[in-house]
Amino acid sequence: MVSATKxxxxxxxxxxxxxxxxxxxxxxxxxxxxxSLVATxxxxxxxxxxxxxxxxxxxxxxxxxxxxxxxxxxxxxCAIASALFLWKxxxxxxxxxxxxxxxxxxxxxxxxxxxxxxxxGAMWGRITWGVYWQWDARLTMTAMMFVSFLxxxxxxxxxxxxxxxxxxxxxxxxxxxxNLPLVHFSVDWWRTLHQEASLSVDEAEITGNxxxxxxxxxxxxxxxxxxxxAHRYRVIRLEEIRDDEGLExxxxxxxxxxxxx
Amino acid sequence: xxxxxxxxxxxxxxxxxxxxxxINQVAPLGLLILxxxxxxxxxxxNLLTKGAPGLVWVGVLFAGVLTVQRSFxxxxxxxxxxxxxxxxxxxxxxxxxxxxxxxxxxFVLEIVLVGGAVVFFDSRIGDPVLLIAAAVTGxxxxxxxxCIYGAMSLGVRVRETLLPLLLIPVVAPILLAGTRAxxxxxxxxxxxxxxxxxxxxxxxxxxxAVGTLAFGxxxxxx
Numbered sequence: 001m002v003s004a005t006k007x008x009x010x011x012x013x014x015x016x017x018x019x020x021x022x023x024x025x026x027x028x029x030x031x032x033x034x035x036s037l038v039a040t041x042x043x044x045x046x047x048x049x050x051x052x053x054x055x056x057x058x059x060x061x062x063x064x065x066x067x068x069x070x071x072x073x074x075x076x077x078c079a080i081a082s083a084l085f086l087w088k089x090x091x092x093x094x095x096x097x098x099x100x101x102x103x104x105x106x107x108x109x110x111x112x113x114x115x116x117x118x119x120x121g122a123m124w125g126r127i128t129w130g131v132y133w134q135w136d137a138r139l140t141m142t143a144m145m146f147v148s149f150l151x152x153x154x155x156x157x158x159x160x161x162x163x164x165x166x167x168x169x170x171x172x173x174x175x176x177x178x179n180l181p182l183v184h185f186s187v188d189w190w191r192t193l194h195q196e197a198s199l200s201v202d203e204a205e206i207t208g209n210x211x212x213x214x215x216x217x218x219x220x221x222x223x224x225x226x227x228x229x230a231h232r233y234r235v236i237r238l239e240e241i242r243d244d245e246g247l248e249x250x251x252x253x254x255x256x257x258x259x260x261x
Numbered sequence: 262x263x264x265x266x267x268x269x270x271x272x273x274x275x276x277x278x279x280x281x282x283x284i285n286q287v288a289p290l291g292l293l294i295l296x297x298x299x300x301x302x303x304x305x306x307n308l309l310t311k312g313a314p315g316l317v318w319v320g321v322l323f324a325g326v327l328t329v330q331r332s333f334x335x336x337x338x339x340x341x342x343x344x345x346x347x348x349x350x351x352x353x354x355x356x357x358x359x360x361x362x363x364x365x366x367x368f369v370l371e372i373v374l375v376g377g378a379v380v381f382f383d384s385r386i387g388d389p390v391l392l393i394a395a396a397v398t399g400x401x402x403x404x405x406x407x408c409i410y411g412a413m414s415l416g417v418r419v420r421e422t423l424l425p426l427l428l429i430p431v432v433a434p435i436l437l438a439g440t441r442a443x444x445x446x447x448x449x450x451x452x453x454x455x456x457x458x459x460x461x462x463x464x465x466x467x468x469x470a471v472g473t474l475a476f477g478x479x480x481x482x483x
Contacts, residue, residue, distance in 0.1 A: 147429075179406075182464055
């Protein structure tokens with residue numbers, strides 16, 4: 001007979017001590033990110049003036065430009081963490097697992113933000129250029145970066161030994177990063193239609209209110225990106241603990257079940 | 262090291278020669294891709310002639326993925342990778358040897374595909390030196406980066422789907438530069454073609470450098 005009451009899965013002390021996915025720091029960061037995103041929506045939709053040429057479509061600027069900056073930042077973080085993993089990983093007490101988690105969490109956030117940039121860019125492009133997609137250098141480069149890191153994430157999901165997977169993923173991230181300048185150079189030679197960089201130190205094309213709103217929205221999306229990376233880092237760590245302790249817990253659960261029966 | 266690399270290349274080429282997989286399966290597949298494109302473009306002769314350089318490189322790309330896959334499948338059977346690691350052959354020599362073998366097979370495939378483009382798409386070879394230079398540098402780069410990803414997918418059950426996903430975005434610049442150089446060599450555009458060959462050469466150098474650094478650590482886990 002099967003027991004009517006389902007026994008509770010025991011949790012090892014090691015797991016329960018590190019079960020939390022948030023801390024005071026990330027909670028504060030999360031709230032800051034949320035409030036600044038709401039403020040960005042208000043500033044972008046209400047306070048910011050319409051553009052004389054593109055009208056209301058200019059409001060895409062406050063979404064499209066910051067998300068691609070966050071994506072670039074996340075991919076750079078992934079590349080640096082991967083390089084450090086290969087360089088210093090073996091000599092560290094945790095065998096570089098911390099760096100591997102940073103690389104994985106950063107790449108995930110980078111891929112999501114690149115997807116957002118591509119979607120918002122296509123919508124903006126439809127209004128300003130009349131087409132969803134232009135085969136110009138920067139768009140092509142972004143699309144290639146997106147699929148490259150999708151492959152990287154697929155590699156991270158392989159059902160192999162964690163240390164093998166981490167090393168292969170780190171090498172893949174570095175190869176993709178080394179390849180990006182080559183992609184950039186080749187597509188740049190191929191064709192360039194995209195407007196120049198939106199913000200530059202010497203001469204800003206966007207001025208006044210719009211400039212301030214863009215800077216504010218950038219801060220909001222950077223905070224959101226960091227918050228997401230911190231949480232994904234913790235979830236990856238919990239997944240690793242689950243994998244490490246899976247067998248131990250399964251045996252304990254089986255024993256508990258036998259006790260109930 | 263060069264001797265060891267040549268040994269590995271000879272071994273791979275001998276296996277291919279005896280099994281005839283590249284000649285009997287991969288090369289016909291490349292030609293089939295050209296024919297299927299003719300169906301897709303409604304056999305529009307002008308369009309096909311204009312697009313021939315790109316179609317040839319797309320054929321090389323897909324057939325190249327299969328060739329790389331094949332090159333590493335023969336290693337994964339019967340613990341050959343471990344046997345090679347136990348031998349005194351350095352990973353760098355293994356990488357160079359495998360890349361040379363894949364590169365040579367792809368170069369032969371390119372000759373077949375360009376021949377196919379001449380026959381099916383009415384392409385005209387205007388600058389054979391440029392054509393050969395682009396083919397050599399392009400396939401060199403492709404085989405180098407292909408072998409890095411081939412080693413990365415060693416021992417993985419989902420290799421057949423993983424390898425194209427990893428490899429195709431990375432080799433996109435080769436496809437782009439190779440196509441532009443072929444356009445000049447096949448008299449389709451008047452733009453300078455040698456710049457693109459230079460870029461292909463730079464890519465080849467970068468991928469060879471990355472491969473010599475990465476192949477050892479990748480094989481350690483294979």
